[in-house]
Amino acid sequence: MTRIFVHIGPDAATSDRVQRILDAKRDQLRSKGVLYARSPGARNHTRLFMAVSAPANVDSLRFNRGYITPEKQQVLHDDVARKLAEEVARSGCHTVILSAHQLGTSLVTRSELARLKALLSQMSDDIRIVAHLDDPARMAVRRYTAQLLEGRATSLEAELACCEAPSFREAALRTRPAPDPQAGVFAEVQGAQFWLDFRRMTSEWEAVFGPGAMRLRATDPDVLSSETAPEECRAAFDIAETIGKADPWTPPEQPSAAWMTRCRLFNDAALRLLAREDVILPRQLWRKLLGEIKVHGPAIAPGSLHALTDRFSNDIKMLCDEHDLPERLMAPDAPVADWAEADPTRGFRATQYLMAFRRRINQATKEELANKAADLAHRAAAQPAPMGSAATVSAPEMACAAADVSPALRAAAKAARPMVPNDVDALLTPSARRLMPDLAKQNFVKLQTSSYAPHNRMGKVKEDVQGIDYTPSSARDIPTGSSGRVIVGCMKNEGPYILEWVAYHRAVGFDTFLIYTNDCTDGTREILDRLQELGLVQHRNNDNWSGNSPQQFALDNALNEPVIKTAEWIAHIDVDEFVNIRTGNGTLDDFFAAVPDATNVAMTWRLFGHNDVVTLEDRPVIEQFDTCAPKFCPKPHTVWGFKTMFRNMGAYAKMSCHRPNKLTDGMDAQVKWVNGSGKDMTSEAIRNGWRSSKKSIGYDLIQLNHYALRSAESYLVKRQRGRALHVDRSIGINYWIRMDWSVHRDVTIKRNLPRLRAELDRLMADPVLKDWHRRAFDWHRAKADELHRIPEFEELYQQALSLKLTETERVAYALSLDLEN
16 A cells, blocks of 8 residues: 655745655665655646646646636646556555645645545555644744745735634634735745644644644754755655764854845835836846845744744643654744834835836836737637628737736727637647647747747857868876866766867866766677776776766766866767867867866756667767757756866866766855856855856857767667666656757857867777777667567657657647656
8 A cells, every 4th residue: 555645835835844854765665665656746736836736726837837717727627637647556556655845734624635645545545744833933934034035025914913813723824815916926935824824734734634743843954954864754755764874064143133024015116116017127137126126134033923933832831742753853942022124224115126126117017918918829720710701800809808907908809810720739740739738838939929938049159150270189297186177977888989089178178087986788888998098988887886877976976087177178968979179189288278267167058859860870979960949948947958077276176977066165255156058056056056058058169968868779778778867767758858959050069070080080990999899889789679579669769850840839738747757
């Protein structure tokens, strides 16, 4: 019997820490029979929450993600239910963990809880609810600040007033306004925090899931912030075996009370502006504007909300006894003076800032109205025109009339682009029409007028020019005691591709390589061992890896290697990634001359598709594949992932897949991150992040050509062996959809073919290397032939080749996918 644990928060920071641990330990948990599901969301299972909330209770998540109408929410509900059931059945695990703090803070009625139970009961009758609690005043402050950053316009007086009511929960629920998404009003944002009545919260959940179904845990900040935090996850979710250690964690710093006052006042002014119905303020811009009025100072003191603590003191004692909660962890902060809203400082006037921001708000309004007009036109497509209706009345206008929307949206609908037809299928290619699910088609309609629509109109480099002359580079003199510019890589059965990859990167200016391998059977180890004998590579066997993944285990060990300790520059890239230097003579020397002050370089991926190359061929990858993703493609998130080349100056203590992490104290001022166009992006990337944004994207000087698929047969072999980073996750058709970009051409890297061939010829002159390269290719050729004879793989192969999508169709399809396999 499968047991399901539903972690409902309700504290967002605690939930985030728990979710990050479960996500990092996902593969290890799976091997122990514990599934931390992917299908309801990558880490925070917000899709599950959105699927079960009451159709009329439209929250900010559902609004921002397009699941406003009951019909669209039902599509989401059915999709979540089906994929979660399939994932649970496929895993064979005895325990399933789901987590979303919104379940605890935003599900209000028993009918919503019943919807959640009904969805999960398809998989199990044994459903347990887990909540992490803290002193109510501390939790109230943390959630209040989050609400302010989401648009709350009422102060903490709302919660304090509820303390005087016979039922705190009922009084708090009465403060929740009816949702009005167009006016920026959401009940879970504006209303008082009803769930602070922990005893009533427990009784409500157990009324639906059964007596004793609720498990309360006390939040221990010392444990959660330490490397022993996984032990809390073990105890909370009955995980029998140890799951190792976690990276230390610093809880988010609480914002200043003065800034929070500014936010509340600004939100109040913004909501009054939105009530006029001719303005739209997108949540992303709203949050950005709040960030621009930030001031520093002391945070709100939880001790000033001692009225909340006093209101629930008896309940807390009883809950500590009933759930064995340590009273020391639930103890309140020492009382201080009663809460009063802080001075916003410097004569702050919200209306003045709002006026200063109006130009940006007006521009955002135009863009949003265009998007909504297109969506209305699509919705009208399914509505036949009433008998006798005038031909001059457009379908979008009819949809507006039926939906009773604001005059501004009526005007936008009237001006809706005539290109939107009565049937979205008419806009799609035959392949997309046949294969794309409804969610993908909805995304396609939204992208028609979205600022996230992909295109290639960006950058200065001509990508159809490859015949640029270059001067052959002489061997670089490496300073004594230095290993120079070092690439760290991890490989598993990559034999046919190693020599090209090593030759190319030596030709453009890298000096040496530290390569880790695990579970190789195709000649990869032998090729690398020979390269080590020739003094070109350092090879390490990684078969006995432990922890979350072989890759991270290798990177942790790499920090102790002399070749890394003495490196000048370090880059962690894979064998399907090539550093494409698009400036000067095409070498690292040229690039570093263009960015002399850089210490960290975000080399953004350019994803290259299979280019209609079907069979596995022993020819250079950079020669065979030159069709790729558009340069402007902010969604899906994988397209703008980056790998980092960084100066070895002790600024970071850890090396991870995409970047160095754990910034050393006092090194902030010495670090300068640049993007692929040499533009400063330090503020965005200095502490975290692994993908470029619309603000930081750049390809003019350097990019990372990512040949994730190579040929269709290469993809088959890759699908069979799984990924080095996640050893128990196969690569299915979803991966192909995300990675097979074959619309645009970029041949800039091909100017390096002569220098590649010269270096490759030098390597292949070694008879041992040449022999092992041939054996490796023959192994992959035989493996591809074998997979063709297996129906499962042949079906996948044919399905992949049948997917001929435009760039916009591929984005729409990829955004509808939930699993990362």
